[in-house]
Every structure is written in structure tokens, then in C-alpha cells.
Amino acid sequence: MGKIQILDLEVSEYIKCDACPGRARYGFTLVNGKLDFCFHHYKKYQNALHEQAIQTIEYQQSN
Known part of the structure; x- marks a missing residue:
């Protein structure tokens, strides 16, 4: 499993x-x-x- 990148999203x-x-x-x-x-x-x-993903991103809500 590769590294998971985190992407901050606006609440909206x-x-x-x-x-x-x-x-x-x-x-x-x-x-x-x-x-x-x-x-x-x-x-x-x-x-x-995870076996097939080139990139994995975790979406997080930012305030």
C-alpha cells in the first residue's frame, strides 16, 4: 500500500x-x-x- 495523500476540502x-x-x-x-x-x-x-491504486487521497473537511 502506498502513501495516502491528504486533501483539505472546504466544508461546502x-x-x-x-x-x-x-x-x-x-x-x-x-x-x-x-x-x-x-x-x-x-x-x-x-x-x-490499494492493490490497483496509483494514487490514494483522503478527503478532510477544513473549516
Whole structure:
């Protein structure tokens, strides 16, 4: 697993999970494109995602 980069987002910024209507907490850059997942779906797919991800970003809300 590579290093996770942290990206601070304004509270008003909303990145949607690609699997549900929830707010994305993690973004993954893959060879074929990009996926964003909420914490629930990140936990569900984390092993496969970390094996294939070129870059992993953790989204954090800043005030």
C-alpha cells in the first residue's frame, strides 16, 4: 500500500461516493480512471483498491 495523500476540502465542497449518495472520504486514481468512496465503501473494497491504486487521497473537511 502506498502513501495516502491528504486533501483539505472546504466544508461546502461535496464529493459524492461512486457507490452511494454519501460524501466521499477517499479518492483513488486507477489506470482506467478515478473512483471516490465513502468510508463504508472504502472499507468494503479497500484491499482491491490499494492493490490497483496509483494514487490514494483522503478527503478532510477544513473549516
